[in-house]
Amino acid sequence: MEDRELRSWEDDGDLGRVKNFFAAFSPDEAAGERVRAKTHALTQERGKAKRPLKMPRLRYIIAAAALVLICAATVNIAARGDGSYGNDNFAAAPSASYVEDSVKSYEEMGQTEAAGRDVGNYLADSSVSEPMSEPQAAAGATGAAAPREDKIIYTMEAQLRVNSVAEAMRGLEAKARALGGYVAGSRQSNQDYWQYGSLTLRIPSEEFTLFSDALAEWGTVTDRYVYSDDVTESYFDVESRLKSWQAQEDRYLEFFSAAETVEEMILIESALDEVRREKEVLEGQLKYWDSKVAYSEVRLELTQQSTDVAVTDPWQPVSFSRTLAAAKNAVIKTVSVAWNGLNRAVVFLGYALPVLILLLVLWLAARAWLRRRKARRQAALAQAVGTETQKE
Amino acid sequence: MDSDLFGQAYDVLFPAVYRYVRLRVPAEETEDVTAEIMARIWKASGKFAGKSSLKTWALKIAANHVADYYRRRKQVTTVPLNEQPALIAGGPGLDDSVPEALLLGSVFARLPENQVAVMEFRLIEGLSARETAEVMGATPQAVDSLLYRAKQNFRRAWEQETASVL
Numbered sequence A: 001m002e003d004r005e006l007r008s009w010e011d012d013g014d015l016g017r018v019k020n021f022f023a024a025f026s027p028d029e030a031a032g033e034r035v036r037a038k039t040h041a042l043t044q045e046r047g048k049a050k051r052p053l054k055m056p057r058l059r060y061i062i063a064a065a066a067l068v069l070i071c072a073a074t075v076n077i078a079a080r081g082d083g084s085y086g087n088d089n090f091a092a093a094p095s096a097s098y099v100e101d102s103v104k105s106y107e108e109m110g111q112t113e114a115a116g117r118d119v120g121n122y123l124a125d126s127s128v129s130e131p132m133s134e135p136q137a138a139a140g141a142t143g144a145a146a147p148r149e150d151k152i153i154y155t156m157e158a159q160l161r162v163n164s165v166a167e168a169m170r171g172l173e174a175k176a177r178a179l180g181g182y183v184a185g186s187r188q189s190n191q192d193y194w195q196y197g198s199l200t201l202r203i204p205s206e207e208f209t210l211f212s213d214a215l216a217e218w219g220t221v222t223d224r225y226v227y228s229d230d231v232t233e234s235y236f237d238v239e240s241r242l243k244s245w246q247a248q249e250d251r252y253l254e255f256f257s258a259a260e261t262v263e264e265m266i267l268i269e270s271a272l273d274e275v276r277r278e279k280e281v282l283e284g285q286l287k288y289w290d291s292k293v294a295y296s297e298v299r300l301e302l303t304q305q306s307t308d309v310a311v312t313d314p315w316q317p318v319s320f321s322r323t324l325a326a327a328k329n330a331v332i333k334t335v336s337v338a339w340n341g342l343n344r345a346v347v348f349l350g351y352a353l354p355v356l357i358l359l360l361v362l363w364l365a366a367r368a369w370l371r372r373r374k375a376r377r378q379a380a381l382a383q384a385v386g387t388e389t390q391k392e
Numbered sequence B: 001m002d003s004d005l006f007g008q009a010y011d012v013l014f015p016a017v018y019r020y021v022r023l024r025v026p027a028e029e030t031e032d033v034t035a036e037i038m039a040r041i042w043k044a045s046g047k048f049a050g051k052s053s054l055k056t057w058a059l060k061i062a063a064n065h066v067a068d069y070y071r072r073r074k075q076v077t078t079v080p081l082n083e084q085p086a087l088i089a090g091g092p093g094l095d096d097s098v099p100e101a102l103l104l105g106s107v108f109a110r111l112p113e114n115q116v117a118v119m120e121f122r123l124i125e126g127l128s129a130r131e132t133a134e135v136m137g138a139t140p141q142a143v144d145s146l147l148y149r150a151k152q153n154f155r156r157a158w159e160q161e162t163a164s165v166l
Helices: A004-010 A014-023 A031-053 A057-081 A114-125 A132-144 A165-178 A206-219 A232-258 A261-292 A320-389 B003-022 B027-047 B055-072 B083-090 B098-109 B111-126 B130-136 B140-163
Strands: A098-101 A151-164 A184-191 A196-205 A219-230 A295-304
Touching: A004 A014, A014 B098, A014 B111, A014 B140, A031 B003, A031 B027, A057 A151, A057 A320, A114 B111, A132 B003, A151 A165, A151 A206, A151 A261, A165 A184, A165 A196, A165 A206, A165 A295, A196 A206, A206 A219, A232 A320, A261 A295, A320 B003, A320 B055, B003 B027, B003 B055, B027 B055, B055 B130, B055 B140, B098 B140, B111 B130, B130 B140
Parallel strands: A151 A295
Antiparallel strands: A098 A184, A151 A219, A184 A196, A196 A295
């Protein structure tokens, strides 16, 4: 305090009076001890309260772990997105998954004959007669009607429970080839607890029943659905139209031979193109039906026979051998789950490692900075205590 | 925090904090509130950056804590200085001059609270005008002016009280 001000308080004794007054509020020794003990108790309580979350450090660790999880999940999703994750092979989960899908699509083949109609109109303007009506053409082309063969497409969908999916698939494929058929599509997936296979076979129609009856050789047929699609009417209708267009083509060829001018030849050539295009569409449709009729489609879904012991009647004891099998299965499952978990943890660490290294570097830097700051503050406090002690 | 260092800091700060609390909080709660403030100082000591003096920093914590104390209790008025038990019973610093202590209690009771506070910080705790301003949330000029008015009022009140006794 400045001397001038101090003197003004000292001159008339007021400073002494003020000091005397405040002295009444100063602590005595006993009060000092009591407050010290209470302060100590409070600081201990706060220390204990802090202990469960050891300093803010645990919070940082929890936050870092959450960050790692988020990063790893992001990396994981990204990896799945580019398909690389699917190539990971875990040692305990040998999986052979392959897909062969060669099913052809003929859907585009059912085209309309609108283009042909346009050609007909064009030819009418050019004094060229329209194509014969379809029934006429059919009668003209075939003469007396030949006995018609039914055109029926047979399809079967079945589900099989088998002892070994891989073995059953091999057997079924071999059987199909032996009967003169072929494999249109095949898929097999082997997981620890779930084996699944699907087959699409094309079997010669005359062998269809034989193949269907033989299915039980590879397992239990749990579901079978056979259906047919009778395309006879449509088939012969298309065939008739094709013949009609064929007759039309023959007539245009005759006109072409008789044409005298280039203009006539060009006109007929253009009409011939349209007719041939129409013919190709109809021929494709017929080929498709021929194929479907000649080879019946068989779609099979195969699942592995469960090795678990299913106790349907609790009062009826299962056999001892089944119990042993169930116990063995349980042990294998537990070991497999644990091993798979370990594998996944290692892979997860692989994903998380770059993030963890980055976080470690950040954490070390932050810790060094915090320590330096703490030391600075400690020094400042020590200096301040020294200054106050000197004043006292 | 280093416990030896805090022990030294405690010895330096405790009397000032105790006086501050004793003057503003009922006597039966003084020790508890002081202990709470000292524990708060211990907790905050890791954040002391030396920007102000240690006593200024500690008294600011004490001022905030006492304000919280009254806010929690929704109590605005403090204990009148002329009714302070320390004055009536005779405090540790009041040798045998109890009548003068009672007289001083009446004198201080006539002074505004901020004038008592500026006298405490400047004359008793030895804070500078800038440090006092920091604790009270005012400017150094305002503190000087307040101390001047405190002096005038104290002298006037003292003269009036002594005249009435005579």
